[in-house]
Amino acid sequence: MSEVYATRRSRLRDHFTAAGTAAALVTRPANVRYLAGAAPQGSALLLGRREDLLVCAGPPDDRVCDGRPDENLRLHILPPNGADAGSGGDAAVAAALLAVAQDADSLAVEEHHLTVARHRVISSVAPTLRLTDVGGAVEQLRVVKDEEEISCLRIGAEIADQALGELLESILVGRTERHLALELERRLVDHGADGPAFPTSVATGPNSGRRGHRPTDRRVEEGDFLSVCLGATYRGYRCEIGRTFVIGTSPADWQVELYDLVFAAQRAGREALAPGAACGDVDRAARHVLDSAGYAEALSPLTGHGVGLEIDEDPQLAPAAMGKLDACVPVTVEPGVHLPGRGGVRIDDTLVVRPEADGGPELLTITTKELLAL
Amino acid sequence: MSEVYATRRSRLRDHFTAAGTAAALVTRPANVRYLAGAAPQGSALLLGRREDLLVCAGPPDDRVCDGRPDENLRLHILPPNGADAGSGGDAAVAAALLAVAQDADSLAVEEHHLTVARHRVISSVAPTLRLTDVGGAVEQLRVVKDEEEISCLRIGAEIADQALGELLESILVGRTERHLALELERRLVDHGADGPAFPTSVATGPNSGRRGHRPTDRRVEEGDFLSVCLGATYRGYRCEIGRTFVIGTSPADWQVELYDLVFAAQRAGREALAPGAACGDVDRAARHVLDSAGYAEALSPLTGHGVGLEIDEDPQLAPAAMGKLDACVPVTVEPGVHLPGRGGVRIDDTLVVRPEADGGPELLTITTKELLAL
Structure with a gap:
């Protein structure tokens, strides 16, 4: 089954690299699940330059999780920090930082799902990252x-x-x-x-x-x-x-x-x-x-x-x-x-x-x- | 009961007018419900300069609605148009246009709920409107x-x-x-x-x-x-x-x-x-x-x-x-x-x-x- 997810991610990667973007951040839960096999609560999927990562907001025990994440995907679990959850210390922001760590200069985000507030936090914590819009690319793959x-x-x-x-x-x-x-x-x-x-x-x-x-x-x-x-x-x-x-x-x-x-x-x-x-x-x-x-x-x-x-x-x-x-x-x-x-x-x-x-x-x-x- | 909602809206209005904004757009469903008595699916609440409006994406019969909207609030029902629902032809965008029609030059939005895509659509259809952030003001009222x-x-x-x-x-x-x-x-x-x-x-x-x-x-x-x-x-x-x-x-x-x-x-x-x-x-x-x-x-x-x-x-x-x-x-x-x-x-x-x-x-x-x- 994990080949299926790798193939789907590869199709999305073709799409955003063709548009000139180095990495992509998927946050809409159904899209994360489609590409990663599971979408633990508060998770975000980074399709990076060197590696794809499923970033989860909490330790596994706190996750309410449908399905199992693709085993070929690295899990990146954020340290527990209840107070940060609302202020942007979350999976999407962490994924953007991990994109920078992988030398990505640009990141395609799901503008139809990402909130304005989170977009601003990403821009401020990763100012070198050019943010683009991946649009409904995953939704189209899902049809x-x-x-x-x-x-x-x-x-x-x-x-x-x-x-x-x-x-x-x-x-x-x-x-x-x-x-x-x-x-x-x-x-x-x-x-x-x-x-x-x-x-x-x-x-x-x-x-x-x-x-x-x-x-x-x-x-x-x-x-x-x-x-x-x-x-x-x-x-x-x-x-x-x-x-x-x-x-x-x-x-x-x-x-x-x-x-x-x-x-x-x-x-x-x-x-x-x-x-x-x-x-x-x-x-x-x-x-x-x-x-x-x-x-x-x-x-x-x-x-x-x-x-x-x-x-x-x-x-x-x-x-x-x-x-x-x-x-x-x-x-x-x-x-x-x-x-x-x-x-x-x-x-x-x-x-x-x-x-x-x-x-x-x-x-x-x-x-x-x-x-x-x- | 409707006085309760009017009082809540008045407290929010005090907050955003003190911050120098003429009108506010509330989109987070629990916040809409708190201020309007109900949050029909796809609805948005405009606190305008002349009037407060509950803008609903569909006709009443298609709404899946908890509670009853405050009777003192004017309902503005958008014409049915399935194809526009995803592309921004929605209640939030309509509410922004109605704010302009009420001579508002600025509109406070819930940046922690509004998506980047919808924010962009509002900016493009109402370019004269200065968009600010109302932040978690309604959530704070709700505590x-x-x-x-x-x-x-x-x-x-x-x-x-x-x-x-x-x-x-x-x-x-x-x-x-x-x-x-x-x-x-x-x-x-x-x-x-x-x-x-x-x-x-x-x-x-x-x-x-x-x-x-x-x-x-x-x-x-x-x-x-x-x-x-x-x-x-x-x-x-x-x-x-x-x-x-x-x-x-x-x-x-x-x-x-x-x-x-x-x-x-x-x-x-x-x-x-x-x-x-x-x-x-x-x-x-x-x-x-x-x-x-x-x-x-x-x-x-x-x-x-x-x-x-x-x-x-x-x-x-x-x-x-x-x-x-x-x-x-x-x-x-x-x-x-x-x-x-x-x-x-x-x-x-x-x-x-x-x-x-x-x-x-x-x-x-x-x-x-x-x-x-x-």
Whole structure:
């Protein structure tokens, strides 16, 4: 596995050396993890001229650490000093000093993550160091996944499918959104997840179909729409599944109509996934179905997004999104409609973009999308 | 309640206008929430010359929002635009433009939170605006709590005590750290918490006593130390309790000795809490007990910290900490010892600093600190 990390670092090094910078400082936790195998709390990764170092803010015993750092990477543990933690005596600053010690005259930093205060401290403690911006270079490397990463997402999706499937077998009427959400999170961990990929959303009745709805004490009632969105983190990788059900023996006409519409939009989005497809076109495929039915206002700013070490990564599937999809990019397709006061429908899958020759998009979240009456 | 927020904003305004700045931009979520009553995702608070505005990145339906924004504060909702979210077309940048529209020539920003990239975007879209640093001014306002805030912490502590108490009545041997942690988190929510204040830590046997230990699949065994650290979030306020127990009929001699030592250290720390006490002295009081017994190396960089809207706030109780405690400052006192391969003890309370005349420090987490054999 450690070769993977070395290869990733080497690709980043090619990028910043081509831009004329001698060393790079990576601080965004998901980026550190991608390149180093783990991102202990408060850590920073220095890609130096002579050596790559993972600088950690505390001794190993104080680290809250997911995964194991690449063994070929030297760990540099800072001495404990609680009082300095907020004032810049931290891993990022130490890494900048170590870059100077390695004769680097320039250091590319993640300006979209590094704070102004830390940037100033680095400038003042290492005034000979020319600071440049590495931009979203690591995020770009992260977009296309290797099969090992996709395998983690696939396992995470299986776990989420299992947790959701078990919930559907239980009695739902009378239970609160908060209890159902907790139950799902417990089941995720029972089935081997590191934890939930994001706060589980359970929305009933008038709350159903709301994106990112926080579970309340509202109880499930007969006739409700119930929309659920959950995901598992497995070895750091985060997937997402969302489904909407109806509670009771038979759905009302408006529920069937709305469900069919969102289902058609979601299918259109899924079917538009292909290597080379423009992200904006995928969004448009899903959005067009809802727009045509008069639901433009109800729609959220995006209909899907990349997933991986973070739950919301590039690419974005949104009207103004630039860029095209590649093979081996995992994305969600998750259109929804929420009617104030009545509720709504949201259907969300995680899929991997694959060429037609390989069977087209690979669906990771396989729970049925029929409208189940529970 | 809205007067509270107006008063807080007015205190911050006094601070930055005294420093010669016309307006301020608050972006750190806990700071936004403190001043505005809520911090919708991606929001920024502008304290302008003519009006204070809470700028939100998305329409209300897409916000994942704790609490309600102060009704006297004008909400400024940005038009949905998924593609701009990462490139600076966000609440912070919009707030800077609104400051210009209010004839501000200068804007104090939170340099310790704002990223270099966003700072650059603000400079380029509002070149007439002189950007200064408001520093940790809001964090400093947050240190001393009002009785409403302390009441939220007190309720949170009661919830954590209840959850812990119920766990102790159940059978523990054979259950995994992960299951026990999940069970505690479910109970927190059952008893009315918004959620856990931080990831619940359950550590058994050789893991016991480790600060921030992540629960594993290790099962509780007879003879183990079991250390548990949990907390509830209640109306945004986060408390913390940690206890260590022994599993089985009677603890071994080394367990009793180690427990008594950490208990003595924790009591010394608690007893040192008083208005006017130096933070370094409180730390020293607890640390000295362990140092004298030869456990200096085993000790973490701090023995306590403030709590409130974040679980780790000012003040720090650490060797090099500056400053003195005030009345109505809630802090943890949480020394611990971990012996590699054997395990250890951690005892953690949340207390509010009170003057002697009011009975001294108020203990919020009242679960017994006797060494219980479970």
